[in-house]
Amino acid sequence: MVSDAREQIELTPPSSLEAEEAVLGAMILDEQARRIGLGKLVPENFYRRAHRIVLLTMQKLMDDGKKITPVLIYENLPVEKDPAKRSSASEITSLCDAAIPAAIEDHIAVLKAKTALRQTILICEDAKRLAYTPGQDGWFLITGVYERLSSLLRGMDDTDFLNATGLVEDYWGDLAMRVDEGQHFSGVSTGFSELDAKIGGFGEGHFAVVGGCTGMGKTAFLLDIVHRQCIQHNVPCAIFSLEMSQRELTGRLLAKVADIPAWKLQQAQLSEDELQRAMHAAGKLKGAPLFICDTSGLDLGQLRAKAAKVVAREEVRFVIVDYLQQVASRIKGRSRQEEVSSVAQGLKALARELNIPVIAGAQVNREYLSHRDKRPKLDEIRESSSIAHEADSVLFLHRPRRFDKNKGPESEVIVRKARHGQTGTVHVIFDEATVSFREE
Numbered sequence: 001m002v003s004d005a006r007e008q009i010e011l012t013p014p015s016s017l018e019a020e021e022a023v024l025g026a027m028i029l030d031e032q033a034r035r036i037g038l039g040k041l042v043p044e045n046f047y048r049r050a051h052r053i054v055l056l057t058m059q060k061l062m063d064d065g066k067k068i069t070p071v072l073i074y075e076n077l078p079v080e081k082d083p084a085k086r087s088s089a090s091e092i093t094s095l096c097d098a099a100i101p102a103a104i105e106d107h108i109a110v111l112k113a114k115t116a117l118r119q120t121i122l123i124c125e126d127a128k129r130l131a132y133t134p135g136q137d138g139w140f141l142i143t144g145v146y147e148r149l150s151s152l153l154r155g156m157d158d159t160d161f162l163n164a165t166g167l168v169e170d171y172w173g174d175l176a177m178r179v180d181e182g183q184h185f186s187g188v189s190t191g192f193s194e195l196d197a198k199i200g201g202f203g204e205g206h207f208a209v210v211g212g213c214t215g216m217g218k219t220a221f222l223l224d225i226v227h228r229q230c231i232q233h234n235v236p237c238a239i240f241s242l243e244m245s246q247r248e249l250t251g252r253l254l255a256k257v258a259d260i261p262a263w264k265l266q267q268a269q270l271s272e273d274e275l276q277r278a279m280h281a282a283g284k285l286k287g288a289p290l291f292i293c294d295t296s297g298l299d300l301g302q303l304r305a306k307a308a309k310v311v312a313r314e315e316v317r318f319v320i321v322d323y324l325q326q327v328a329s330r331i332k333g334r335s336r337q338e339e340v341s342s343v344a345q346g347l348k349a350l351a352r353e354l355n356i357p358v359i360a361g362a363q364v365n366r367e368y369l370s371h372r373d374k375r376p377k378l379d380e381i382r383e384s385s386s387i388a389h390e391a392d393s394v395l396f397l398h399r400p401r402r403f404d405k406n407k408g409p410e411s412e413v414i415v416r417k418a419r420h421g422q423t424g425t426v427h428v429i430f431d432e433a434t435v436s437f438r439e440e
Contacts, residue, residue, distance in 0.1 A: 014117040015047030018098065019110040024054055025099030026107070028068055033101040037108065038062065045111045047118070050087045053077060054095070070096060116152060123148045143301040150308070154353070188235060188318045188357050191228030192426060192439055195413055199393050199421035202318060202357035207348040207390060209324070211362045211381055212397040213369070218361040219244065219252070220435045221397055222320050225359065226290065227256045229318070236289035236316045240303055242326035246294045250285070252435060257281035261433035289314065299328035300346040311354050321347065323361030325383055341386040348390045362387055364396070374403055378416045392419040399430050411437065
């Protein structure tokens with residue numbers, strides 16, 4: 001019997017009927033408690049079905065501009081097929097006996113904690129059921145569970161409105177610190193002073209897009225940011241490379257750091273001086289807080305899970321994704337535009353959740369080549385115009401030499417969108433030997 005009782009206790013979903021009654025009673029009797037409850041609670045926060053119905057009835061009465069009393073709640077309860085499921089007038093009235101309006105915030109916290117436990121059980125039960133399914137992909141299952149648990153964790157955050165006092169104090173504290181330290185922006189520098197002056201660097205929680213057609217230098221530009229910030233200034237960085245291998249990226253970075261033509265490293269044709277520079281560069285690269293993932297076919301859920309893990313473990317300050325359209329979406333059976341749009345939304349959400357910049361490369365449509373000046377516009381990012389909508393800043397790379405071999409190395413970083421800065425053009429030089437962009 002003892003064993004059976006324990007099993008029954010373990011199988012009973014977590015709940016607190018006493019807290020449910022106390023909260024509903026307080027909401028019936030006290031106007032302030034009612035406002036608090038209606039602002040923070042949803043039906044799922046109540047385990048007992050009858051209590052969920054009472055909350056929904058109160059919400060309807062409020063929407064209709066009616067008073068909240070036990071009698072009106074009872075009279076407006078929905079009709080049940082089974083009359084036994086309908087709360088009686090005495091049951092509604094008895095809720096008031098449990099009311100403690102002054103403690104409603106604490107009681108709501110109890111309900112939310114119990115809700116989180118019940119939802120965690122459901123997620124784990126679903127995971128267990130799916131794990132037994134033949135042919136189930138383990139990584140797909142784990143990242144799905146991670147996403148659901150992350151969503152649950154975000155939902156437990158009761159942060160709502162902040163008053164102006166707290167907001168101004170926080171903003172002013174950050175501003176004063178940056179003024180004292182001579183920092184002109186928060187977040188991560190682009191590595192190009194003129195570009196920093198125009199867009200204010202890559203801010204905390206910002207989603208930035210670097211666009212260009214194939215061969216325009218998107219990966220080179222992204223690695224220039226890594227070189228200047230991660231390798232030169234030890235700012236921890238994570239790269240998700242969905243096109244190049246870890247080995248290829250390492251070679252690219254080594255060429256930048258050593259200032260040696262990339263082809264010489266690739267073909268191992270180095271002079272004695274170049275070999276010494278490569279060895280010195282390798283030492284710097286080895287000591288850099290750089291983390292590269294080149295998992296092919298990575299989907300958005302997997303990327304977000306890996307990013308959260310490396311940020312928590314290694315205190316990564318910015319994330320590079322090369323490139324956006326290569327990230328797989330879990331939204332299947334819809335248009336490609338919707339899939340890419342969901343990836344852009346996911347990367348934007350990732351930046352906000354981790355409060356670090358997420359900088360993604362993006363392909364552009366070749367239609368822009370029909371423009372007289374061959375400079376892409378915001379709506380010409382390939383496969384989804386919503387990418388530009390989600391981004392805080394959008395930069396396009398333009399190298400005239402790409403279209404005319406008689407042109408020099410002069411190139412442009414075109415700022416088409418800068419939510420916290422100015423649009424315009426920054427002139428740079430592209431070094432084809434080291435595959436690097438440099439300031440003029």
